[in-house]
Amino acid sequence: MKEKKAYVLVYCATIVLVVCITSAASAQTRKNTGRVIFMERCAACHAPNGKGNLNVIAMVNGDISRIDLTDETTAKKQDVDLRSTILDGRGLMPAHKDKLTAVEVDHVLKFIRQLGKKRK
Numbered sequence: 001m002k003e004k005k006a007y008v009l010v011y012c013a014t015i016v017l018v019v020c021i022t023s024a025a026s027a028q029t030r031k032n033t034g035r036v037i038f039m040e041r042c043a044a045c046h047a048p049n050g051k052g053n054l055n056v057i058a059m060v061n062g063d064i065s066r067i068d069l070t071d072e073t074t075a076k077k078q079d080v081d082l083r084s085t086i087l088d089g090r091g092l093m094p095a096h097k098d099k100l101t102a103v104e105v106d107h108v109l110k111f112i113r114q115l116g117k118k119r120k
């Protein structure tokens, strides 16, 4: 009988451990997804650090703040506004609604917000 109890205990402990590991791993994936999407689809114009690629400065008539996603002007904007810029594009910013799912846009938006916070 004692042995059976020990088995049950080990079984439960294993389940708890597996659940912990899986949820930690998926949190990590979420964080990476935003970064991966940004590096693949956005960094060409916005630079890997989000401050804007000087090579495309002509797209915004020399006004880096329009492609700097880490500055005040972006930080002040609401998520809905940034999301609609990402989905529908604006000026020379291409639309991404055919390229990214709503969930991917959320990931990338979260990544942009993080870039903005790191700067302070």
Ligand code: HEC
Pocket (backbone or CB within 6 Å): 037, 038, 041, 042, 043, 044, 045, 046, 056, 059, 060, 065, 066, 067, 068, 069, 073, 074, 075, 077, 082, 085, 086, 090, 091, 092, 093, 094, 096, 108, 109
């Ligand atoms: C071909 C270049 C290009 C690519 C690729 C690009 N952008 Fe942009 N993005 C721009 C330009 C140019 C603007 C400025 C638009 C304007 O103000 O006229 C902009 C503006 C933005 C803004 C608005 C910033 C603000 O302060 O209002 C966000 C947010 C943004 N881009 C996110 C993204 C994300 C996320 C991706 C990748 C999924 C991406 N962009 C890919 C060129 C690009």
